[in-house]
Amino acid sequence: MEKEDMNIVIVGHVDHGKSTLIGRLLADTGTLPQGRLEQVRETCRRNSKPFEYAFLLDALKDEQAQGITIDTARCFFKSKKRDYIILDAPGHIEFLKNMITGAARAEAAILLIDANEGVRENSRRHGYMLSMLGVKKVVVAVNKLDLKNYSREVFEEIQREYGEFLNKLAVSPLCYIPVSAFNGDNVAAKSERMPWYTGKTVLEAMDDFPSEPALSENVFRMPVQDIYKFTRDGDDRRIVAGTIESGNVKSGNRAVFYPSGKSSVIKTIERFPVGIIENSSAGDAAGFTLTEQIYVRRGEIMTIDGQDPPLVSSRIKANIFWLGKQPLEKNKKYSLKIGTEKTGAYIDEILSVLNSSDLSASAGEKIKCNEVAECIIETDKPIAFDIAEKLGATSRFVLVDDFDIKGGGIILSNVQEVEQDIREKVLLRNYKWEHSGLSAEHRAERYSQKPVLMVITGENNAGKKQLAKALERSLVENGRFAYYLGIGTFLYGVDSDIKSLNKEQLNHREHIRRFAEVANLMLDAGIILIVTARSLTASDISIIKMIVSGEVETVWVGGEITTDLTADLVVESKNVPVRENVYTLVELLKDKRYIFKF
């Protein structure tokens, strides 16, 4: 029978003996490569240091000098039942991010507590992080009992104190084990020095960790990693690639992609070198071709029609842990990565800040390093996700600041968006869309352009229309497919049924919605659409972006912006010739690769 694999992390406070426990496990079970043990013994002899099992793992010079684990070392270990990858996570508070790196890869954890020192700050913090990371299989080993004369009272007191803490987190360890890693008591063999203990050894407890249930039973979710079109040797496949997070899929299933809501039937499931396979399931690094030529992009989640869909929103409630030296601040721009999606995001509200060591909550304006908080997050682009209690994989995200991952979080719920009704209309529209027989790439190649909506806005008489028409002329004369549309034109045609003399807010919103739907059609036809509208606000643009599936660029004409809009480009119109502004806009289109071979 095939042996199982399992990743196990060993966590706990600094100096509570994690590396020693692992070294001991390796040595006592004879799974250590001979070369390694001799090498470390030899180094110890040469440096006149007593040999310690921990040195096996703390193999780096840095660490041997300081005597602490800086990073998560991995080692491989076999029992009769399983092959294990053991991750040794640093217990020092400064290295919480490394502890998380280790623990997030693990299915199960051994949490070590030093009998001599008792429950410490990081014993609790690591317990909290395990619950947050979703590691549910936990064993607590009370170590260094040799220093306490193998006392049953000491062991039971720690079990009581720590058990109370874990209870609050709804974590219930599978067992507590009294151990001396240094002497090997209850590690691989039962200790004769603690006859009062009749439970499992560490090794037995590991082998008794239940195996992970198959994720393929759940709903189908696959974050799209990439769309491949390799043309070498006449390959004309257009392959949607990604790793399946849960569920299973067959060719012929109808796929629906979120957040766009676009859908197509799966034509083939591709696999090298065999060619085509019939089905695929959770864990597979998969690839699909589709029957309809729909435009999907990296970041969307592929799902199966008829199953429970993911949520789509740009406002979420989440639990966050923060690891950055600089505190996490409200209203500052970060990048949020969830699955393969990446978007700008900011913290809109901090609901509570939690001390992960004593679980006390407080209000706060900032989240400092190693703190945990409940927040409302607003994202630039809508994201597709599940909530944590329903599906772990698609509820987890990280926050990036200054090029590095600085925090992580799990989504608790979505928060009602102001424009929820519009979002729902768009999802249904995309789902029902009867697709053209040509792909967007095909059109882009033919026209040497990608469609984009250029929204030119500004105060009355700022020269918007003049600029827009000049840009249209310049593009068309260079062989591009561009069209100018004044938003006012709508009022007497498309909007004739809702046009009223007193300008109500609702009508304005509907006016913007209808305009955006028409713009979306024109972009689908491959056009660069240039529109002018007076003094648009941030909320107008957010409605437009919600409806238009393609790209939107905003240009404010006339210096200072007088609404709450953040424009992609601001141009002066007084004292600047129109052709100069046209040049600036064409450069923008070239820079962002909307037009090429220009």
Add this chain to the structure above:
Amino acid sequence: MNHLDTLENKSIHILREAYSQLGNLCMLWSIGKDSTVLLWLARKAFFGHVPFPLVHIDTRYKIPEMIEYRDKYTREWCVDMVYGENSTALSEKTTYPDGACSRIDCCRMLKTEALTHTLSGEWPRYRINHVTGRYERDSNTEPYTGVIVGVRADEEGSRSKERYFSPRDKNNDWDIGNQPPEFWNQYKTDFARGTHVRVHPLLDWTELNIWEYIERENIPVVSLYFDKGDGTRYRSLGCAPCTHCVESAAKTVSEIVEELRTGKFSNIAERSGRAQDKENGGGLETLRREGYM
């Protein structure tokens, strides 16, 4: 799903992330079994294509079969092959086999320096022309900002500390104590100018996994790994003067798998045949900090 499927899927996921997220990407191909498995995984990830160049550092002391093998599969799989070397050290005869320096210093010159300067584009690169079948000086001298490498965590201490996506700063430094966190399949894919990243898709694989996978997928490997009748074979490949054969009668892939699983090598470290590791307490670690793979 068995353990090889799990490893394969994870590695493919990492390769696809690298291809999607990193700028000027290349993959190192040492001709050894690990980077050959990596090349096979790339062909799986990209459905038969390898959409980035493979870079090989030629020390000119490689065992001849290795170069023959490299050029055979370069042609057969139509890969974009590039090599670089330290031509100064070779022409001025300052290497260990010339009797001019220690093994470690030789590694530093012929591998580390050659590699860092080939990646940065400062030293000449030679690229295969599939029409003529010859290597030509590459006019592209743009630095590679993403480098995919086949190191495994079980090889030695410092490699067990690696991330899947491991940043290197402007001076090529690896700041082991201050690596970015990596969790939930999210990797470091954002970079300041001038920095680059090494990608390690094989980190979780062991030597045994590599051979099991070669057996399962029927991947061609260089014949030096097999005993050809004299009772010896190479377990790990490098330069001829510093890599020694091990005593073993394994003539096929499945015999190697058996030998690693239950036989004479189930308890002996793979790099035991590499002389440079033994020169000081952490020779390889020092080299790796400087840019050795």
